[in-house]
Amino acid sequence: MSAQEQLVVIGNGMAPGRMLEHLTKQDKSRYKITIYNAEPRVNYNRLMLSPVLSGDKTYADIITHDDDWYEQNGITLHKNTPVNHIDSAGKTITAACGKTQSYDKLVIATGSSPIMIPLPGHTLPGVKVYRDLDDVEAMLECAKSGGKAIVIGGGLLGLEAADGLQQQGMSVTVVHLAEHLMEKQLDKPAAFLLEKAMAAKGIKILTSSNTKEINGENTVTGVTLEDGTHLPAELVVMAVGIRPSTALATDAGLSVNRGILVNDQMRTSEESIYALGECVEHRDVCYGLVAPLYDMAKVLASALTDQDSAYNGAVLSTKLKVSGVDLFSAGDFTGDHDAEELVMRDATAGVYRRLILRNNTIIGIVLYGDTSDSAWYLDLLKQQQDVNEFRATLLFGQAYQGEPGADPTAAVAALADSAEICGCNGICKSTIVESIQAGQHTLDAVRACTKASSSCGTCTGLVEQLLSLELGDNFKRQAVTPVCPCTDLGHADVRRLIKADNLITIDEVMQALEWRTSCGCAKCRPALNYYLICEWPIDYADDYQSRFINERVHANIQNDGTFSVVPRMWGGVTSAAELRAIADVVDKYDIPTVKVTGGQRIDMLGVKKDELPAVWHDLGKAGFVSGHAYAKGLRTVKTCVGKQWCRFGTQDSTALGIRLEKYLWGSWTPAKVKLAVSGCPRNCAEATCKDIGVICVDSGFEIHFAGAAGLDIKGTEVLGHVNNEDDVVLKVSALMQMYREQGFYLERIYKWARRIGLDEIRSQIMDNADSCNTYATRFTASQKVAQHDPWAQRSEQKVHAHEFSKPTIKLVEATA
Amino acid sequence: MNRSEQFWVRLCSIDEIPKRGAIRVELDQKQVAIFKTADDSIYVLDDACPHKGGPLSDGIVHDNCVTCPLHNWVISLEDGCATGADKGRTTRYKVLLKNGDVHVKPQLTVWLSQA
16 A cells, blocks of 8 residues: 555635545545644635634534544644645645644635734734624624724625624624725615615614724724724624635745636645635636635545546625525626626615626626525526527516416526425435436336425426426326326226226226236325225225224324324313323323324323333323324314304304314314314404314304315315205214215315316205205215224224234244 | 254144235244235245335235235245345345244244343
């Protein structure tokens, strides 16, 4: 094994930190790495200094590499050890402490230093710059006693410092030389909005103001401006800009202009010396933002491991980290004579957009107030895309591109490769496109290969659009979505054929309908089981092994494999005896969490599976039955107190809710069903976002349905008005049965209603008495066999005992 | 080492396991799941999904696979590997069926810690 090469790094900011991360990942053993850091600490995220100053974060929160990291990667870190001299001929460095070390490769990452204008009084205690954690700590110390602060400089750093100090309780004035704030990134109208926002926070802004001197004898007492104004202050922060730290490089004889000159491989004028970060100048540009530094870090790590890689410069983009201020800028704002501007303002809404164009491509972006389109504009800028065609609507943002009826895939086509399509599984556009290009030409194939749209499914449309974008006419959107990959038939066909062909077991269905798998899958089996139960309530024998675990053991599985238990509390009403029984169960079984649910029930979480029957037994003694909180079935009926107590109540909503719940409980449905009954239109039971809701009014009852408050949010639709409680129960049970017979498995009422049509449902339930009665009669018949308490069956009659047994085998005994 | 050849541990009777289902047994402080498929094949796996440790014995058994109850990963009972786009593997035990009982050979590390 050859000896390790010596790699010495001067400076320990974010750029070298990131570079070492890449380097140690690529080749851990090639270099013996030593870092000399002038700061007395490990690496932290300098971008997050403003949140530390404002108190939103602590130093510990922003550490990126702790001592362990250096140790694990075999890196020697000398803290508090600035380097004084580089001998490039002898390939050694000398630290301030006198230590000399030789190197094979040297990386200079000395960063930049804040500019301190040598005004009279600039050396007084209480005059600070804003650059590193020491500065932040010094400022925080000053801020403790409150008082007044002056920030000189109204650029990015100055405004963040002002905001932080204000939040620490100081009274802050910003003194800015130019006519308006952030003149490099904003034009006057935008700066005006920013100034207003800062003023609203209580920060005073003085523009066109030049500081003449800093006052004070032993410590700072204020500043005097050119026009003679005197501003008292206990703290003065100088935030007028940064300057690359190049002294060391200049001394070593390297080529230095504004920064240390580097080529595309981050190499300086000296063969074995590299530089990166804010201290370098690359193609005439010095960078002060983190994204380009990270790119440099990647390139340098590659260069140090002899890989081809080049840094090509970067488009700068900026966000201001001042709470409540949304500001984004990118690219070139100098606006020379051949550049054009597009500007949109909405002063009332506090929105400002400015795009700078040259030759029909975006070269600069400023967004204030609404930065939601920043990624899209930045992408257009980076791609140098010709925007002439949609120039007229460019300022309105991505959502406004394309006429209605134009190519529906345009929006998804416009998304960046890195845009996230499937939020559940974190799948971005490029991953999906690559899988399509690799031969996944159907929705199911893409799902299987990438997981996109396989969880909540709300991005299915986007995935289909990507398919049609990539495949054009070759992509045939499936007219019918199959139940699962085991069959080509959709839910509607399966339901129809079960009835038409008189199929009464799962095996028969799979045989008759030519299932492609021997015994289905976790998707189709629960669906078939439900369809058969619904179709043949008397004759069908429930296929227990085709139910999801929650419906098998009548409790909700939790992320650690324990279960939650929710007893039924009819209409959300309980009593001292019930609460006492629950408390006793919680104590006896040491149940870790007790929680009130949104459906007005009490949830006991963290129950071990083998203890479920005992828990149910104890609850059963107090009269509790299963709350079916786990079922694709009737869950809860939520009520308000109604006219029994409420001065606004028009009917006895509580009693009606309980009556409905006693009538409907135990029924299996395509998806869960939640009800609510409100005693007046104030709707305290929130009935208008439920699957079925009843609003009591003076003249009777308004029945609502098809609401949603989950993945989708949707107010209910009105089914109709009835005059008495008996009719409520009749209509609701008929509606339940119609949904039970027509809904696709896992399709909530609102989706079923959208598919079937609201008018069709209203006419069957409200207008056609025969039809309504037939549905209601079938529901009642089905309920006769459905309403038995599953908890009692398991705790008292020992049904499915194997689920709750807990055999334990000790190895010692086994060997004996 | 020859001893370990005879070192089969009885877990349960084949009849105790529901068809297209599973039971769970604690084997020396470790949860193992014993599956029976539609064609009466028996498989024994650690009762933990490679994804988030979900109890596979609570899953739905179909063909020679089980679907984890927590996030629907489909684990092959043949080799313990996640199928489709998911990656991961659950430990699978060699099974001996004898006199109507299911036996496995526990992992050597477990055995040594007991010795």
